[in-house]
Amino acid sequence: MKIRAIKGIKDILPEHMTKWNVVEQSAHRLARCFGFSEIRIPTFEQTQLFARSIGESTDVVEKEMYTFQDRDGTSLTLRPEGTAGVVRAYLEHNLATQFSMRKLYYIGPMFRHERPQAGRFRQFHQFGVEVFGTEDPYMDVEVISLLWQYFTDLQLPELTLYINSIGTPDDRQQYISQLQTYVKPQLQQFCENCQRRFHTNPLRILDCKVPRCNTLTEKAPTLLETLSDTSRKHFTHVQNGLKLLEIPYTIHHRLVRGLDYYSQTTFEITSSHLGAQNTIGAGGRYDGLVKNLGGPPTPAVGFAVGLERVNILVPSAVIGDTPPLVVIAGFGEKGRPKGLKLLTRLRQTGICTDADFRANSLKAHLRSADKLGALATIIIGDEEAQKEVVIIRNMQDKKQVEVPIALVPDQLKIWIHQNGNIF
RNA sequence: GUGGGUGUAGCUCAAGGGUAGAGCGCUGGAUUGUGGUUCCGGAGGCUGCGGGUUCGAAGCCCGUCACUCACCCCA
Known part of the structure; x- marks a missing residue:
């Protein structure tokens, strides 16, 4: 029996490394240019860190984590994303006290036990940034513009930036009940999944890919209509900033992030040159997370990029010559x-x-x-x-x-x- | 977790019941110490694995595993 690599876990062979190096080096260079400092965090943590930050009822936590027991019985988990660990390190080392604002970035492997597919792997790599300590909408804009420049520098084709606001937790709670009121009378007509979501995660009904569900929610109240004044203002400032920088965007009323910690601005960049998994970078605000993990109330915003997906899209033209031999x-x-x-x-x-x-x-x-x-x-x-x-x-x-x-x-x-x- | 597609040489693929093939790659040679092109030769396979049908299976049937695409979900 020949030993093979684990399903969904890929070798990066020498012939692909030049491209990978270009992708990673531009991330380092650009992040530093934008005033971010690199941080390296462990590839595994206590399970409860992820459960508490990502959300107990999310798919990632419910069925996609690589979880195992340490020898003393503590439950450990291979990190499924980077933000939770960065926040943990930020709090553990009191990074907030050194500056009033921290801009951090990381690059490294993440692990999710999903069924592999085009552009989706069980071990994959992310480049992510996190900004702690300001709720200024211009920081949302800066983060988005970093993401946008990263992709355009690498000449990725057919990019679309989608943005939305999911408001404060209060806004969202209010919206969820409105949505439920709207959906309830016709609940039977929705797909099985949505009927389940109605109770577990109603926002995701908006996101459903079944066309019938989409039509049914077409006239539903939108998130933006329900936002509080401050949330609405925040979102307007973000849009004005993007316009000022001439970054083209589309408002996507159905854009809901899958991780629980998001609030206010959410965004996502897709490329039509990929398969079904066409999101290459996504992020948003998570003003409540730091406090949630036991820190002081600290606004934050960030994104994560799937580097395998970026690699698929990088045209070979951007790859430099090999050194003379x-x-x-x-x-x-x-x-x-x-x-x-x-x-x-x-x-x-x-x-x-x-x-x-x-x-x-x-x-x-x-x-x-x-x-x-x-x-x-x-x-x-x-x-x-x-x-x-x-x-x-x-x-x-x-x-x-x-x-x-x-x-x-x-x-x-x-x-x-x-x-x-x-x- | 659910569904579809595909498993034959290192790679890309033929052969659709009757001796397993091609191209590319690898390797050796074409007289002395000069590469790429050309020409000639060579190695490399229990046709994913197990069972069944048959005189005979790479091809048909069943199972299984792997890969892959899609659903779900996400970067």
Whole structure:
């Protein structure tokens, strides 16, 4: 029996790493540009942290967590998302006392026991940001604009930004009863799922993909109509900010986030180039969460990006060239050791160099160099070794020059620097 | 958790009851120490696994596992 990777858990193979590095590096660069500091938090935590922050009755907590017992019996869980852990660390280390406002970001793997599908995995990676300590709507705008710039920098195709406001918990409670009053008389006509949701999570009825349910709620009261004045104002400011920055958005009355901690602004960016799982980044405000987890009342806003989905969308054009590679062809009794020596010396001076020790003829060395994509091959046979020289062969135009061994590093550096001709 | 699709060489796929194939890749060669192109050769498979039908199964039937897409839900 061959041992395979676990279902829904993927290797990232070398041929995909250049793209992954681009995706991750732009996240680091942009987040720092926007004034965020990186934080690394554990991949597993006490189960109750997630249960309390995400919400006991959410799907994530109810059936998607990888939960196991520690040796002393404590229930632990592989993190299904990043926000809960960041908030925990924020409180545990009193990060609030150092600045009145904290802007943090993270990149790392998350775990959810879901059925795998296009763009959905059991171990997946997220880039997320969290801002603690301000309820200014402009901070919502800043966070959205970071997300938007991240995606447009990477040239992701066919993006749509959806925004909505789900108000304060009070607003929501009020809205939920209005919605229930509206739905109740026709409850029998809704799909089975929605009938269940009617009791467990009524807001999600708006989100249902069954067309009939959608039609039934078409004339239902909307969240926005029910918002309190302050919530409504907040949302208007967010929209004005987006307009000011010329970030195109669509108000999506049915946009409800799946995690319980959200409040006020919610947003989501989708791309039509993905399969059914077309959300690449989403987030919103969660003004109540910090207090909920035992901290002082602290407004907060953030987002999370699914990096696997981003990777699928990044066009190959944004991926840079691989560094120039020099290959050493050392052969013969005297050529081999000289080759090894030069190989090491070049690497010490920072020139990316490789050699194929299996090859024992010049032909084999050159074939190997070609496969490695070498720009130049350095030939050292016994004759050259004797004369303390090497032949540098330009793999593109086949031109060769003889150079004393001692001068090789400098010659190559000049050439690589000019990115042009050695000769 | 529920449904559909697909499992044949490292990869992409043929063969639809009668000896398991191609392209790409890998590897060796085409006279001396010069790569990519071309030409010739080679390796590589219990056709996912188990059972059944049959003189005979990669192909049909049943089961099972894996992969995949979709539902649910989410990034």
